[in-house]
Amino acid sequence: MGDLSEFSLPIQVFLRGYPWRRIDPVPWTPIVRPLAEIRLALVSSAGLVLGDQPPFDDRMRGGDPGFREIPADADARVLVDAHRSESFDHGPMREDPNVAFPIDRLRELRAVGRIGSVAPRHLSFMGSITAPGRLIRETAPEAARLLAGDRVDAALLVPV
């Protein structure tokens, strides 16, 4: 299990004392069809953007709650790391974005029929958000509306 020991002591202290937002009640949407028939989207907080997209705003207090749309046919190798956190090693993600944004893996699952289809776009957040009020009130609902409009059945969410 990943644990706090990977972080510096000040970050450990911060994480232990942080007022985590508790989801209550916990919503639950079951999938009603076999996986081989569902449309799957990817939602990542790895802060990856395409080269022609603006990076996330590092100056925003509490963290930039926005997201970028990544077309499903995007080449993983052109994704740019725009995550502001210095508390993890960015090397693996820069070497292979699929380790945090598995866009190639989803296409492979579709190719072998494990899932029905890949959503036309995936969503990329920058997860270093200490003040998630706007995320909860504005950008997460907007993200959900986009994916619902794409008739997405299920989403895989990946932090970094």
Add this chain to the structure above:
Amino acid sequence: MCNQAVGLVAAELERQGIATVTIQLLRFVAERVRPPRALCVPFPHGRPLDAPGHPERQLAVIEAALALLEEREARPPLVVEWAPTVAPRRAPGMNGPGTR
């Protein structure tokens, strides 16, 4: 923070009718934030799907996550610890499923 962010987005997706499964790198965060379906993985921040350049290992984690979507009888919040699965070994000459 990343663990909380994806959990909060997952909750909103579920409210709007999209099933979710969320990878989590810190179990205590998953237990506090409570995304609907959480797969806790033993990897450090920066590589939530195991090793770069190893598609098969990345797929193994994704498969375990997808399996949570198929848990029809589960009650939220569902928190599951990931463990690599070992494919059953088949003895030479056996036709049926391996037993060892």
